[in-house]
Amino acid sequence: MHLKIEKIVPGGWGLAKMNGKVIFVPYVLPNEIVKAKIFLEKKDYAFAEIIEIISPSPQRISPICPHFGVCGGCDYQHIPYDLQVKIKENLFKDEIVRQLGKGIIDVVKKIIPATNPFFYRNRIHLKIKRERHKVHLGFFKKNTHELIPLEKCFLAIPAINEILIMLKTILKTYAAIANQIKTIEIFFSPNEEKGIIILHTLIEINKKYLKNMAEKLIDSLPALKDVLIKHSAFTYPRSLFDKGYTESGLFFKINNFKVICYPGVFFQVNTDQNKKLLNIVAELANLSGNEKILELYAGMGNLSLLLASKANKLIGLDNNKLAVRNANYNAQLNKVRAFFKKIDVDKGIKDFLKDETLFDCLVLDPPRQGCLNALKQTLNIIKPKKIIYVSCHPATLARDLRFLSHIGYKIKYIQPIDMFPQTHHIEAVAMAVSS
Numbered sequence: 001m002h003l004k005i006e007k008i009v010p011g012g013w014g015l016a017k018m019n020g021k022v023i024f025v026p027y028v029l030p031n032e033i034v035k036a037k038i039f040l041e042k043k044d045y046a047f048a049e050i051i052e053i054i055s056p057s058p059q060r061i062s063p064i065c066p067h068f069g070v071c072g073g074c075d076y077q078h079i080p081y082d083l084q085v086k087i088k089e090n091l092f093k094d095e096i097v098r099q100l101g102k103g104i105i106d107v108v109k110k111i112i113p114a115t116n117p118f119f120y121r122n123r124i125h126l127k128i129k130r131e132r133h134k135v136h137l138g139f140f141k142k143n144t145h146e147l148i149p150l151e152k153c154f155l156a157i158p159a160i161n162e163i164l165i166m167l168k169t170i171l172k173t174y175a176a177i178a179n180q181i182k183t184i185e186i187f188f189s190p191n192e193e194k195g196i197i198i199l200h201t202l203i204e205i206n207k208k209y210l211k212n213m214a215e216k217l218i219d220s221l222p223a224l225k226d227v228l229i230k231h232s233a234f235t236y237p238r239s240l241f242d243k244g245y246t247e248s249g250l251f252f253k254i255n256n257f258k259v260i261c262y263p264g265v266f267f268q269v270n271t272d273q274n275k276k277l278l279n280i281v282a283e284l285a286n287l288s289g290n291e292k293i294l295e296l297y298a299g300m301g302n303l304s305l306l307l308a309s310k311a312n313k314l315i316g317l318d319n320n321k322l323a324v325r326n327a328n329y330n331a332q333l334n335k336v337r338a339f340f341k342k343i344d345v346d347k348g349i350k351d352f353l354k355d356e357t358l359f360d361c362l363v364l365d366p367p368r369q370g371c372l373n374a375l376k377q378t379l380n381i382i383k384p385k386k387i388i389y390v391s392c393h394p395a396t397l398a399r400d401l402r403f404l405s406h407i408g409y410k411i412k413y414i415q416p417i418d419m420f421p422q423t424h425h426i427e428a429v430a431m432a433v434s435s
């Protein structure tokens, strides 16, 4: 079947039509003609894969990764970086306008491109597969569970790729455990020049055997400071060398702050772009030193420290107990007035706000699903003058901003940031003020 690509749509897909039916095709550019084969068909739409590019776009470039187009990690390596950024900016604006109306366009800023379009990730999650005596490490093919073995990931910082090479060599001797490991997480701090590995296992594997493998890894990789194991029976990773979370955690320098990120706790993957994000959040908050800030989805305190250092007090909530412990540690380490509590904001925000109601500024950084429910419950009780919303999903950001606008907040500023070059993901910061 031959398809002409009309445009790029969210999710890294190109959109074409065949007999009135919408067909999504990955790794294409507008106006390209491709020979494609449907691999998943629904009533009104289908997903197809490219067999041949019949008429390529003049803007198409050769991807630098030999696995691009097969491995599910990247969507845009066939697009020059400046064009990727334009595509993302337009997709972002379209979504915001679709949900908030044309008038909003004046407050949407130009996307901030990344300093490094490649080799930026401080963390990767590798899949693992054993084939007789061979162990393969890699990522899944887009939309499948088929493993694409990798020698190197062009999104990961170089130190992670060095660990990946050694890991592959050492795993050869320990092929027997490969069937029990689901994912191998490598997390590295360029500031500390140290990394950790977390083995996500399906079952509890003999610790002695794993420790033996971990010792070999640490002997061969001086930059590796711990190997941890995480399986479904316990909530957080545990060091194979019985280290505490602060000892296993990685140190990062973020602006003027020294933070530790505990193993398994959420931390922004693009350290350079994260600094830009923090500066924007602080600028928007425009704090005088007297404010009281409520931060929901605070994680390990990434946004909180800079804000707290310029305010009277910050209270941060997160439902991850280890992240809360981590955030309180970081606040003490940096001597800022930030205090964190473990609360599931969907279930517990009303109760929490029984005792504390005077907040000048509300900061939110929810997961992809956004935070409409928590936002409704929170704003029923407190009426902050300013709301700063950090988002990794334009559609839910637009939905939640629409709610804010319906209840009388004015959306003053929306800033997309490219945190994830070569992929379709878009980060953004927005500010709403009570009118």
Ligand SMILES: C[S@@+](CC[C@H](N)C(=O)[O-])C[C@H]1O[C@@H](n2cnc3c(N)ncnc32)[C@H](O)[C@@H]1O
Binding pocket: 266, 267, 268, 296, 297, 298, 299, 300, 301, 302, 303, 317, 318, 319, 320, 323, 343, 344, 345, 346, 365, 366, 367
């Ligand atoms: C996108 S991360 C942001 C973390 C932090 N702001 C940062 O920049 O590193 C989202 C955070 O929301 C937390 N979270 C997810 N669902 C939650 C819920 N229902 N209640 C409270 N926290 C939640 C996660 O544990 C995670 O730390």
